[in-house]
Amino acid sequence: MVTGCTxxxxxxLKFSFHLNKKEEFIAxxxxxxxxxxxxxxxxxTFFVCDYLSYGGYTIPDVCPNWVSKSDWQKQxxxxxxxxxxxxxxxxxxxxxxxxxxxELAPGKYKYCIEVHVAExxxxxxxxxxxxxxSGEPGISEVAVTYQPGKYEKGSGLLSNVxxxxxx
Numbered sequence: 001m002v003t004g005c006t007x008x009x010x011x012x013l014k015f016s017f018h019l020n021k022k023e024e025f026i027a028x029x030x031x032x033x034x035x036x037x038x039x040x041x042x043x044x045t046f047f048v049c050d051y052l053s054y055g056g057y058t059i060p061d062v063c064p065n066w067v068s069k070s071d072w073q074k075q076x077x078x079x080x081x082x083x084x085x086x087x088x089x090x091x092x093x094x095x096x097x098x099x100x101x102x103e104l105a106p107g108k109y110k111y112c113i114e115v116h117v118a119e120x121x122x123x124x125x126x127x128x129x130x131x132x133x134s135g136e137p138g139i140s141e142v143a144v145t146y147q148p149g150k151y152e153k154g155s156g157l158l159s160n161v162x163x164x165x166x167x
Contacts, residue, residue: 032066
């Protein structure tokens with residue numbers, strides 16, 4: 001779990017999913033989670049695997065959407081250290097991100113969870129989430145895109161993907 005500043009007005013984004021083991025091949029499982037505004041502009045990275053954050057991002061086929069949106073090579077060491085963690089183990093994964101209520105303006109956002117499968121194959125799980133000033137909890141529907149298509153040896157690295165906002 002990742003947490004930031006705490007106060008009475010702390011808001012939380014909670015990402016949960018099952019990271020599936022693939023018997024047919026050894027998956028990379030490099031993951032990046034970030035937020036975009038309603039126009040599709042990058043807002044913030046919440047999580048990125050250590051390997052990916054400290055140099056793996058230079059490999060063109062590993063989480064290319066996140067690399068492109070985040071402009072990661074220009075991020076400060078402080079930002080990199082703040083969001084980098086070990087690659088999650090196979091099984092249930094829950095990542096919670098706290099932030100002061102005024103740090104993320106109310107409105108509609110798009111979240112993205114990109115997972116590198118193998119070779120040049122990636123899966124992008126994305127959806128919209130409403131950040132409510134009133135603190136009303138919101139749960140999002142998730143859609144997956146396979147890039148450049150489904151990996152012939154297997155796909156669906158994540159299942160039971162849920163993203164929730166609460167205040």
